[in-house]
Amino acid sequence: METLNNEVSQKANVIESESMVVRFSGDSGDGMQLTGMQFTDTAAMLGNDLSTFPDYPSEIRAPIGTIAGVSGFQVNFGSKEIFTPGDLYDVLVAMNAAALKVDLPRLKKGGVIIANSAGFDKKNLGLANYPPDVNPLEDGSLDNYIVHKMDITKLTKNCLTDSGLGTKEVERSKNMFVLGLLFWMFDKSMDSTIKFITEKFAKKPDIANANIKTLNAGWDYGDNTEIFNTRFKVKAAKLPTGIYRNITGNHATAIGLIAAAEKSGLPLFLGSYPITPATDILHELSKYKANGVKTFQAEDEIAGICSAIGASYTGNLAITTTSGPGMALKTEAIGLATILEIPLVIVNVQRGGPSTGLPTKTEQADLLMAMYGRHGESSIPVIAAASPSDCFNADYEACRIAVEHMTPVILLTDGYIANGSEPWRFPTEDKLKPITVKFLDKPNGAEGVLLPYKRDEKLVRPWIKPGTAGLEHRIGGLEKQDETGNVSYDALNHEKMVHLRAAKIEKIADYIPLAKADTGKDKAKLLVLGWGSTYGAIKTAVRECIAEGGDVAHVHLHNINPFPKNLGEVLKAYDKILIPEMNSGQLLQLIRAKYLVPAIGLSKVQGLPFTTTELKAKIVELLK
Amino acid sequence: MSTTTIEPTSKMTSKDFSSDQDVKWCPGCGDYSILKQVQTVFPDLGIPREQFVFISGIGCSSRFTYYMDTYGMHSIHGRAAAIASGVKASNPDLSVWVVSGDGDALSIGGNHFIHLMRKNFNLNYLVFNNQIYSLTKGQYSPTSEKGKVTKSSPYGSVEEPFNPSELALGAKASFVSRTLDRDPKHMQMVLKRANEFKGTSFVEVYQNCPVFNDEAFFAYSDKETKKEEAIFLEHGKPLIFGHNDEKGIMLDGITPKIVNFKEKNMSPTELWIHDEKDKTKANLISRFFDTLFEGEHFPRPFGVIYADERPVYDEEMTNQIKAVNAKKGKQSLNSILSGDKTWSIN
Numbered sequence A: 001m002e003t004l005n006n007e008v009s010q011k012a013n014v015i016e017s018e019s020m021v022v023r024f025s026g027d028s029g030d031g032m033q034l035t036g037m038q039f040t041d042t043a044a045m046l047g048n049d050l051s052t053f054p055d056y057p058s059e060i061r062a063p064i065g066t067i068a069g070v071s072g073f074q075v076n077f078g079s080k081e082i083f084t085p086g087d088l089y090d091v092l093v094a095m096n097a098a099a100l101k102v103d104l105p106r107l108k109k110g111g112v113i114i115a116n117s118a119g120f121d122k123k124n125l126g127l128a129n130y131p132p133d134v135n136p137l138e139d140g141s142l143d144n145y146i147v148h149k150m151d152i153t154k155l156t157k158n159c160l161t162d163s164g165l166g167t168k169e170v171e172r173s174k175n176m177f178v179l180g181l182l183f184w185m186f187d188k189s190m191d192s193t194i195k196f197i198t199e200k201f202a203k204k205p206d207i208a209n210a211n212i213k214t215l216n217a218g219w220d221y222g223d224n225t226e227i228f229n230t231r232f233k234v235k236a237a238k239l240p241t242g243i244y245r246n247i248t249g250n251h252a253t254a255i256g257l258i259a260a261a262e263k264s265g266l267p268l269f270l271g272s273y274p275i276t277p278a279t280d281i282l283h284e285l286s287k288y289k290a291n292g293v294k295t296f297q298a299e300d301e302i303a304g305i306c307s308a309i310g311a312s313y314t315g316n317l318a319i320t321t322t323s324g325p326g327m328a329l330k331t332e333a334i335g336l337a338t339i340l341e342i343p344l345v346i347v348n349v350q351r352g353g354p355s356t357g358l359p360t361k362t363e364q365a366d367l368l369m370a371m372y373g374r375h376g377e378s379s380i381p382v383i384a385a386a387s388p389s390d391c392f393n394a395d396y397e398a399c400r401i402a403v404e405h406m407t408p409v410i411l412l413t414d415g416y417i418a419n420g421s422e423p424w425r426f427p428t429e430d431k432l433k434p435i436t437v438k439f440l441d442k443p444n445g446a447e448g449v450l451l452p453y454k455r456d457e458k459l460v461r462p463w464i465k466p467g468t469a470g471l472e473h474r475i476g477g478l479e480k481q482d483e484t485g486n487v488s489y490d491a492l493n494h495e496k497m498v499h500l501r502a503a504k505i506e507k508i509a510d511y512i513p514l515a516k517a518d519t520g521k522d523k524a525k526l527l528v529l530g531w532g533s534t535y536g537a538i539k540t541a542v543r544e545c546i547a548e549g550g551d552v553a554h555v556h557l558h559n560i561n562p563f564p565k566n567l568g569e570v571l572k573a574y575d576k577i578l579i580p581e582m583n584s585g586q587l588l589q590l591i592r593a594k595y596l597v598p599a600i601g602l603s604k605v606q607g608l609p610f611t612t613t614e615l616k617a618k619i620v621e622l623l624k
Numbered sequence B: 001m002s003t004t005t006i007e008p009t010s011k012m013t014s015k016d017f018s019s020d021q022d023v024k025w026c027p028g029c030g031d032y033s034i035l036k037q038v039q040t041v042f043p044d045l046g047i048p049r050e051q052f053v054f055i056s057g058i059g060c061s062s063r064f065t066y067y068m069d070t071y072g073m074h075s076i077h078g079r080a081a082a083i084a085s086g087v088k089a090s091n092p093d094l095s096v097w098v099v100s101g102d103g104d105a106l107s108i109g110g111n112h113f114i115h116l117m118r119k120n121f122n123l124n125y126l127v128f129n130n131q132i133y134s135l136t137k138g139q140y141s142p143t144s145e146k147g148k149v150t151k152s153s154p155y156g157s158v159e160e161p162f163n164p165s166e167l168a169l170g171a172k173a174s175f176v177s178r179t180l181d182r183d184p185k186h187m188q189m190v191l192k193r194a195n196e197f198k199g200t201s202f203v204e205v206y207q208n209c210p211v212f213n214d215e216a217f218f219a220y221s222d223k224e225t226k227k228e229e230a231i232f233l234e235h236g237k238p239l240i241f242g243h244n245d246e247k248g249i250m251l252d253g254i255t256p257k258i259v260n261f262k263e264k265n266m267s268p269t270e271l272w273i274h275d276e277k278d279k280t281k282a283n284l285i286s287r288f289f290d291t292l293f294e295g296e297h298f299p300r301p302f303g304v305i306y307a308d309e310r311p312v313y314d315e316e317m318t319n320q321i322k323a324v325n326a327k328k329g330k331q332s333l334n335s336i337l338s339g340d341k342t343w344s345i346n
């Protein structure tokens, strides 16, 4: 553990807390995402468990000061285990009137507001749609909160008068003032941020110095002014021992792919077209040229997946990454990969739909599309990631299944976990499951005949690389004759091949973990069955309910197609089943149809994750 | 699937390139000739059979893949170029051949077509242009002439056709050529040139579909009309055509002109000398299509219209990887997993 190098100020009371939620909120140009990330990194390195939630508009720079332009970053950090970014926040930083307007409703009663009064002038109040002559900082409407208002813009300017920087650069530094002040409030070391600034602006020492100066000014402001009489202390969490890093879901996905490539010994190829919120995977992988990673920014999503199909054909670990609208464009090519029976991982970072929908907001509404969104009978594996760091596991597993079972695999993550972050006790190379790949190098049939669609005990056909002498053959999208792979229009052969392809996917159930309770007992009155990013909220809600005496358990599905073999048995052990989803009940349909159980759905389609409170309320209701 | 034995490349014949599948094009289809010329040329290219990969889309033309005893993928409509990009990017050693139709390449695959030309992978792109959608039984295509009567245009198509070579040049193609099914020798020459050229070699093949668009290119192969309607380009040679090779093309400023140079007692060297590397002139030649220059109709050009090598995508990609690797070195998986900001909990 690192020790804090600043002594706790004598002047302020220190309140110890198990966890705190801070929401940084400001205009898109105010740097709130960066501020939040820096605060998070520090909290993580000082041993807090945490979960973050960046919540930003789809416009890059909506008109300054407007409600549409508000960009938020929420972090929940604690000395206990944390699984969600928190329902309500303890501290709200509001850089302007619009930010306060948007985010005040979810500030705890009695919570702290740090407001930049410069963002509450007549113009800003008007842009935030406050009635004329109403200023919430002045009119007593915030009496139930602890309000610290200060002209951060001016304070920053004052501290940078001699910096030689232009007004714009000075203006841009004000988020550092906020960060310094918060570090003081939470008694956290600024070392990591100072290091970050020094590295980021290595070539612009003027700017680096200005940022560090402002950061210190924020700290000193807290330390010296009488208005702050309270500081908070959130001790390090008692997490399992080990080495940790902080990671977002998209970053974990990118690393998972690299790990799978290394462990399988396959070259990595990504064919992709930029789309929010999946683009960061492309960005991240593009950095690894030194490791031979090939990233191909295609002309559209169709070319993205088709180039990946081409790369898979030559023996690469081939990936395509996208989000909803791009997924729609890829469906025909997924069908091709299905009939070719070649490995491919399709990552869908889900966002609100249909159509362009809510590009920067989260949703789980592409599950049925992943299951069924192709023409013809075309079952393929579907895997879902449960949390930012679980994107690594899910993604690694998707790659393993794709190459070991010669099939396209869909990995579902979503905007919430893709952009959110949490501490991750990352594995070392030797702890990763092996991935076995074998290319055919000689004819596999009798008398030297090549049978490209001859199957092994897993019903898997061989992977054959072009360039292998003596194994020249043709594959394609027309129905294949069993074993030979030649074009066949024979009716019974078609039926056989449909069944074989489906049976191959079903067989994967023999090679994946069984379902079991993540929290709670194997038998209880109520089971909360979840999938994907609802994991943290369900786990927190179920834990709290159990602590309060509720007879409830949580099972989380990582493999959705095929389901774990024992899922039917597991479900039978509970009197009632609740399935919360950020859609209108898609897993609900699958479970009801397959297991004929009267599961109950809880649906939220607001572009926002479930809160623990919402889930608890439903659990309590069902336990009555 | 055929029994395949490994043979040294030197002894290969066209037979080594025909698969055991029955060829199922209609009798008289121009695709037969293309298959034959490819199978004739391939044994002498000096490339081992296992290095050849055919990627086709969907259409009568795209069935080609099944008939070549090489590696091949018959894919989905319009996407062959995109799949081939991935094949070539991931394994630059392969000799990649795309086979596509006018609908496959220029309609549904139009976006991939232009980007493939721009990106310039080192591969060969053959478009069998029969100016019709054949596999779907005869609808007008993006290369069908305006007014074309088909099943989907019983009163005539109201659309302007693409001029494929002009389109390819506009999309920054580095190699643009045209040949036709009824001129085997010419096609063989163009195929060899395409193979030799480093870059995306675009080969438009005029292909007769006797069933849905018979004799669309008759004027360029029929004895009576060929000499007047077609001009065969050769690098460094003057642009000459006509029944008695008496007509030449000259440039008057930027306007092409037809002159009877024999009547005028001009030396052929005074005519426009074809320079494959001259893009400005290639642009003009490509417009010997439907453009009238000063009211005059020009013969359709065949051969290599433009060929000028520039860096190819697959090599640039490989070189970049090598350069970054040389500079930074490969990062170990453990260090990627840990990142550069970690903390430990004891």
Ligand SMILES: Cc1ncc(C[n+]2csc(CCOP(=O)(O)OP(=O)(O)O)c2C)c(N)n1
Residues within 6 Å of the ligand: B058, B059, B060, B061, B062, B077, B100, B101, B102, B103, B104, B105, B128, B130, B132, B133, B134, B135, B136, B141
């Ligand atoms: C996505 C999709 N849309 C439509 C079709 C139907 N289709 C098959 S081939 C074809 C046109 C083929 O024309 P062309 O590319 O000129 O090839 P040709 O048959 O003339 O050789 C069409 C429309 C299809 N197979 N897939």
Ligand code: SF4
Residues within 6 Å of the ligand: B024, B025, B026, B028, B029, B030, B031, B060, B061, B130, B134, B135, B208, B209, B210, B211, B212
């Ligand atoms: S329909 Fe036309 S293009 Fe197709 S095989 Fe028959 S002749 Fe050839």
Ligand SMILES: [Mg+2]
Residues within 6 Å of the ligand: B059, B101, B102, B103, B128, B129, B130, B131, B132, B133, B134, B141
């Ligand atoms: Mg056609």
